Every structure is written in C-alpha cells, then in structure tokens.
Amino acid sequence: MSSASAIPAGLRARRSVADLQWLSVAVILLFLGATFLAPLFEVLALSLTDADGTFSLAQFRELADSSSLRPVLLQTTITALEVTLACIVIGYPAAIYLSRLEGWKASLTSVAILFPFLTSSLVRTFVFIVLLGRNGVLNNALVWLGVPGAPFKLLFNQTGVVIGMTYVLLPYMLLSLIGTMRKIDGTLLDAARSMGASRARVFWTVYLPLSLPGVAAGAIITTILGFGYFVTPALMGGPGEKMIAQMVEQRIVTLYDLPGAAAISVVMLTIVLMAYAAAARWLGLSRLMRPQG
Amino acid sequence: MTMTSEAATRVSNSASVHLEAISKSIGGTRILAGVDLDVNAGEFVTLLGPSGSGKTSTLMAIAGFVTPDSGRITVRGRDVTVLPPGRERDMGIVFQNYALFPHMTVAENVAYPLKVRRLPRREIETRVADVLKLVQLDALADRKPARLSGGQQQRVALARALVFEPSVLLMDEPMGALDVRLKEELQLELRRLQKEIGATVIYVTHDQNEAMLMSDRVALMRDGQIEQYGPGQELYRHPRSLFAARFLGDSNLLKGMVRDGWLDVGGLRIALPTGTLAATGERQAALLRPETLTVREGATGALMSEDGACLYGTVRDAAFVGQAMRYEIDVPGLPEPLLVHQVACAAHAQLAIGMPAQITWDRDDIHLIALGDQDE
Numbered sequence: 187m188s189s190a191s192a193i194p195a196g197l198r199a200r201r202s203v204a205d206l207q208w209l210s211v212a213v214i215l216l217f218l219g220a221t222f223l224a225p226l227f228e229v230l231a232l233s234l235t236d237a238d239g240t241f242s243l244a245q246f247r248e249l250a251d252s253s254s255l256r257p258v259l260l261q262t263t264i265t266a267l268e269v270t271l272a273c274i275v276i277g278y279p280a281a282i283y284l285s286r287l288e289g290w291k292a293s294l295t296s297v298a299i300l301f302p303f304l305t306s307s308l309v310r311t312f313v314f315i316v317l318l319g320r321n322g323v324l325n326n327a328l329v330w331l332g333v334p335g336a337p338f339k340l341l342f343n344q345t346g347v348v349i350g351m352t353y354v355l356l357p358y359m360l361l362s363l364i365g366t367m368r369k370i371d372g373t374l375l376d377a378a379r380s381m382g383a384s385r386a387r388v389f390w391t392v393y394l395p396l397s398l399p400g401v402a403a404g405a406i407i408t409t410i411l412g413f414g415y416f417v418t419p420a421l422m423g424g425p426g427e428k429m430i431a432q433m434v435e436q437r438i439v440t441l442y443d444l445p446g447a448a449a450i451s452v453v454m455l456t457i458v459l460m461a462y463a464a465a466a467r468w469l470g471l472s473r474l475m476r477p478q479g
Numbered sequence: 480m481t482m483t484s485e486a487a488t489r490v491s492n493s494a495s496v497h498l499e500a501i502s503k504s505i506g507g508t509r510i511l512a513g514v515d516l517d518v519n520a521g522e523f524v525t526l527l528g529p530s531g532s533g534k535t536s537t538l539m540a541i542a543g544f545v546t547p548d549s550g551r552i553t554v555r556g557r558d559v560t561v562l563p564p565g566r567e568r569d570m571g572i573v574f575q576n577y578a579l580f581p582h583m584t585v586a587e588n589v590a591y592p593l594k595v596r597r598l599p600r601r602e603i604e605t606r607v608a609d610v611l612k613l614v615q616l617d618a619l620a621d622r623k624p625a626r627l628s629g630g631q632q633q634r635v636a637l638a639r640a641l642v643f644e645p646s647v648l649l650m651d652e653p654m655g656a657l658d659v660r661l662k663e664e665l666q667l668e669l670r671r672l673q674k675e676i677g678a679t680v681i682y683v684t685h686d687q688n689e690a691m692l693m694s695d696r697v698a699l700m701r702d703g704q705i706e707q708y709g710p711g712q713e714l715y716r717h718p719r720s721l722f723a724a725r726f727l728g729d730s731n732l733l734k735g736m737v738r739d740g741w742l743d744v745g746g747l748r749i750a751l752p753t754g755t756l757a758a759t760g761e762r763q764a765a766l767l768r769p770e771t772l773t774v775r776e777g778a779t780g781a782l783m784s785e786d787g788a789c790l791y792g793t794v795r796d797a798a799f800v801g802q803a804m805r806y807e808i809d810v811p812g813l814p815e816p817l818l819v820h821q822v823a824c825a826a827h828a829q830l831a832i833g834m835p836a837q838i839t840w841d842r843d844d845i846h847l848i849a850l851g852d853q854d855e
C-alpha cells in the first residue's frame with residue numbers, strides 16, 4: 187500500500203467511494219441485525235423457555251403431541267401449493283405474451299405488474315371481497331350470463347383464500363417468468379423450426395425446458411410467501427380453514443401464549459428454510475443447463 | 480477431419496438454388512434491392528460483403544425467415560418464395576451463434592432433426608454416431624454445449640445441419656467467433672467435407688480470404704445488391720468496379736483518361752494491356768495489384784520510361800511482413816503512394832526508406848476498370 191499522498195486524485199476519489207460503500211454495507215448489516223435477526227433470536231429464545239424463564243422443550247413437545255398443529259400445517263401447505271399452481275397456470279401464458287413486448291409496452295407491463303405492491307394488501311383484499319361476494323360484480327355477471335349454479339360461494343372458504351392469494355402472489359410469478367423468458371434466445375426457436383419442428387414441438391422441446399428455471403424460481407417464491415400468508419386467509423377464508431399464520435395470531439391475541447406462538451413460528455421458519463435449501467440446490471443444478479455467460 | 484467411407488453422410492439430394500430479383504424493405508429501408516443469384520447443385524457459393532450489405536438478409540430469405548416483398552426463390556426448380564421454414568423447405572442452417580440447444584447434449588442436439596422426422600430410434604442412433612464421427616466429436620457426444628470450445632460447438636452445429644441430409648446447407652459466418660489457427664483448420668475441413676458429400680452450400684462471410692479459399696463462386700454484395708458474381712480468382716483479377724477491386728485484396732488504382740492508346744494518369748503515361756480496345760476520352764482506372772509490381776533501386780531524378788510499364792519514386796515506407804516486403808512508394812504525380820508486395824528473397828535487394836525506387840510491371844498484369852459518372 188502506498189501512502190495517501192502518492193495516490194493520484196482520481197484513485198483517491200475512487201477509494202473514498204469504496205469506503206462509502208463499506209460504510210453503507212455496514213449500516214445495512216446493522217439495520218438488518220437490529221430489526222430482523224435480534225427479534226428472530228428473541229422468538230427462538232421465547233420458544234425454548236417455560237413460564238419461569240428457564241430452558242425447556244415443553245413448547246415443542248406440546249406441539250408434537252397436540253392434534254391441532256398437524257391439520258393446520260397440512261392445510262397451509264395445500265393452500266400454498268394450490269396458489270402456486272394457480273399462479274403457474276395463469277401466469278405462464280400471460281408471461282409468454284408479456285415477455286415478447288418491446289419498448290414502451292414492456293415498460294408499461296413492468297409498472298403494471300409492480301403497481302399492486304404500492305397499495306396495501308389489506309385494501310386489495312377488501313376490493314376482492316366486494317368483487318367476489320354473493321352480490322359482487324363477478325357473481326352478478328355470472329347470473330346475468332345464466333351460468334348454471336351461479337351465484338357461487340367464492341368467499342369465506344378455501345376457494346376465496348386461493349383466489350385472493352393468487353391475486354396477491356401472481357406478480358412475483360410473472361416477474362420471475364418474464365425475466366427468464368426474455369432471456370431465451372430467439373434463434374434457438376428459429377433453428378428448431380428450420381429443422382422441421384412444428385410450433386407445438388418447438389414449444390415442448392425448446393421453449394418450455396428453457397423457461398423451467400423461471401417457473402421453479404417463481405414457484406419457490408409463491409410457495410414460501412403463500413405458506414406464511416396471513417391477511418388474505420384471515421379476511422377471505424372461512425372459519426374452518428385456518429392457515430398457520432392465523433394460528434400464530436390466535437395464540438398471541440386470543441390466548442396470550444407467546445412461547446407457544448414462538449414455537450409455531452420456529453417450526454414454520456424451519457420448514458421454509460428446508461424447502462428453500464432443497465429448491466436452491468435443485469435450481470443450482472438446473473442453472474447448468476443454461477448457456478454460459 | 481479424416482473421412483472414412485462408412486462415416487461419410489452423403490447428401491445425395493443436393494439441389495440447385497435460384498434467386499430472381501429478390502427485394503425486401505423493412506420499416507421504409509430497402510435492405511435487399513433486387514438480388515439475383517444462381518447456385519448449382521453441389522456448388523459452394525459465398526456471399527461476401529461489408530457489414531450491412533444484406534448477406535444475412537439474403538441467407539434468411541433463402542431459409543424462409545425473411546419473406547421477400549418481390550422476386551422469386553426456387554430450389555431444384557420449385558418455387559419456395561413464401562414457403563415457411565421447416566421440413567418442406569429442407570435446408571440445414573448453421574447460425575452465426577450456432578444456436579445449439581443448451582439443455583440438450585451434443586448427441587441430443589444432433590438427433591433433434593431426426594426425431595422431428597420420427598425416424599426409428601435405431602436409425603437415429605446410427606446416423607448420429609456416424610455424423611459425430613465425421614466431425615470427430617464422437618468422444619463428446621454426452622457433453623452439454625456450454626462445456627465445449629468454440630470450434631467444437633461449430634462442429635456440432637455443422638453435424639446437426641448435415642445429419643438430416645438437407646438439399647441445401649446455409650451458413651452465416653460460422654467461423655466468426657474463432658481464432659485464426661482454428662479458423663484455417665476448420666475452413667479446410669469444411670471444404671473437404673463439402674466436396675466429399677457433394678452438398679450445395681451457401682456461405683456468408685465478410686472475410687475475403689475465407690471466401691476465396693472455400694468457394695467455387697463468390698457473390699460480392701453491396702447495399703442489398705450483388706455487385707459481382709464469379710469464381711474468386713475472377714473477382715480478384717477482373718473486378719468490374721472500384722468497390723470490388725478495393726474490397727478483395729490490396730490494390731493500386733490509377734485513375735486517368737485514355738489518350739492515343741495510353742492511359743494518361745495526371746501526365747504519367749501507362750501502357751494499356753495488349754489488345755485493349757479503349758477509345759480516346761474514356762475514363763478508366765488501371766488496377767495494379769501490389770504483388771505484380773517489382774521494385775528496385777532507381778536513378779534519382781528519373782521520371783518515366785518509354786514503355787509505359789515503369790514508374791520512378793521514393794521509398795516512403797518499408798516493412799517486413801513475413802513472406803514479403805511491403806513498400807509504399809511516393810510517385811510524383813500520383814495522389815497516393817503505390818503499394819508493392821515483393822517476396823523477400825535473395826533475388827530482390829531490400830530498399831530502405833528514402834531511397835529512390837524504380838517500379839516495373841508487365842503491362843498484361845494491368846486490369847482496366849471503366850469509371851462511371853459517380854466515380855470521381
């Protein structure tokens with residue numbers, strides 16, 4: 187290292203920029219530590235203590251024994267997977283179309299997809315209640331069209347939860363899919379066509395396999411977010427179907443059982459981390475299929 | 480690439496290709512302005528030209544990815560102008576970036592066109608194995624393209640285009656991304672392979688050496704048109720325009736006016752090639768290729784000899800470039816120095832910068848290019 191005076195002015199400026207970057211990274215780490223990691227440790231500590239404040243595994247033993255956690259866990263997992271599936275089914279064709287737009291249309295698409303993030307999910311859920319209610323816009327339209335069986339019960343049951351959560355989580359899926367699809371090299375599709383493949387065959391053998399990493403990444407995000415989702419199920423779900431986040435809320439607000447709530451949270455976090463690790467590994471492997479660079 | 484007879488995939492059905500006045504505009508710009516091209520069955524034809532001259536567009540029109548606004552494309556006499564790319568069009572394409580499927584192995588890539596044609600699995604396996612042996616990639620059959628070198632990827636792309644025995648092979652600058660050594664090696668391999676299987680090849684490059692080395696005929700493109708079409712040697716020796724003369728190889732172009740059987744270049748008299756029928760008053764340029772000139776030490780102050788095949792000047796630059804000496808000679812009366820390439824051997828004494836020089840040539844090595852109104 188040369189002394190400061192020997193460093194040319196330009197380099198010195200660059201060095202101070204680097205120092206600034208280090209500073210900002212440190213601030214961010216500190217912020218994350220204070221707001222995220224510290225509470226997390228507190229939750230962990232809480233779940234491992236009994237009423238007297240001494241170390242105990244009682245909370246977890248109780249959870250393992252109780253019959254209430256397992257059905258809720260199952261229900262939560264099923265809901266998260268259903269929502270993910272719905273996001274794929276709706277998002278995939280939409281993303282194919284949206285990923286082909288160029289110029290201002292592409293910019294508009296990005297803004298439109300990100301727009302819901304600017305409004306509170308509480309508000310969005312209330313809008314859905316208005317739309318999906320027995321006398322809501324959708325059911326009125328179905329009745330007017332003479333669809334047999336209409337009006338349907340779309341609220342305060344599993345259907346309502348899946349519809350609402352799909353709406354909230356779809357943007358994540360779309361962003362992931364569009365990002366991957368934009369990167370697919372069009373000459374690969376041309377090449378397949380020139381070798382005699384039909385459009386359908388080009389899709390199944392080239393486009394779909396190359397878009398799978400985007401599907402996988404989107405599915406991981408929606409599944410994990412769906413797993414811990416609270417607002418929509420609480421407002422749009424029925425009394426019978428409970429998600430795990432609601433169970434946590436019930437322990438805190440109704441039963442004032444903080445250690446119990448903490449224990450459920452730890453179980454949740456563990457499941458999510460394990461799922462994430464497995465998926466990351468799988469994704470890491472699939473990345474090898476992409477061209478280098 | 481050594482050829483074993485059992486490994487050779489024979490493109491027995493190679494076809495002739497015929498382009499007639501192909502034009503295409505995109506967004507108001509004319510990118511093809513009446514392209515005419517005849518390619519015989521089994522011929523290797525190269526589209527050569529500067530960037531943006533329409534080489535890729537012409538190739539893509541033949542491939543069916545660009546539909547011409549007007550004109551006609553026939554393959555083996557059949558009109559395919561508006562036929563979409565695909566099985567019926569029956570063309571193997573090597574794209575500029577190779578377009579290998581990244582999620583498939585080498586063998587799967589090569590098998591793709593055969594699977595599309597629903598050949599029996601046994602036959603697919605033998606044909607893939609044969610063609611991979613042909614391009615010497617049999618050892619890498621199970622690799623993914625990302626783990627291949629540029630030259631290997633190029634050969635996979637070639638194998639994939641050959642394996643279904645298309646009637647025409649189209650290649651868009653397949654050597655563009657390769658280093659010089661590998662390029663030279665693959666050029667010779669590709670040429671040998673093409674002769675061996677008798678394929679019709681239409682090849683795009685902007686490398687003039689590559690074009691002349693590989694092709695039976697070269698089509699020089701300029702501004703969406705074919706400027707000149709013929710064997711490489713003909714284009715090199717008898718270019719019909721200044722553009723063609725300048726694009727292929729180094730050139731000295733002496734522009735002047737014909738006067739009493741001589742070419743008058745700013746007062747210097749240049750003898751016309753024997754048998755030239757050029758009338759007084761015609762504007763012509765004499766093309767003198769640098770390697771047809773001989774340079775030796777000249778007498779100071781000499782200007783011109785009587786025979787009109789000799790000029791005097793001063794050595795402005797002398798550089799050793801390997802197989803030859805490259806001289807630039809300032810000649811009084813010429814706007815640009817003359818370029819001379821002279822084999823570096825004992826027969827030719829080397830000249831140093833600043834020395835007086837005498838340049839001679841055989842008048843029959845001169846090629847005359849008639850100047851149009853737009854050539855200044």
Ligand SMILES: Nc1ncnc2c1ncn2[C@@H]1O[C@H](COP(=O)(O)OP(=O)(O)OP(=O)(O)O)[C@@H](O)[C@H]1O
Binds near residue numbers: 506510528685
């Ligand atoms: N899709 C397109 N839209 C508008 N202009 C185009 C399009 N494709 C090509 N062009 C224009 O047509 C002209 C010919 O392009 P082309 O790609 O055929 O050139 P090329 O000879 O292959 O050049 P290069 O050596 O750079 O590959 C260029 O001026 C190019 O800008």
Ligand SMILES: [Mg+2]
Binds near residue numbers: 534535536
């Ligand atoms: Mg091109």
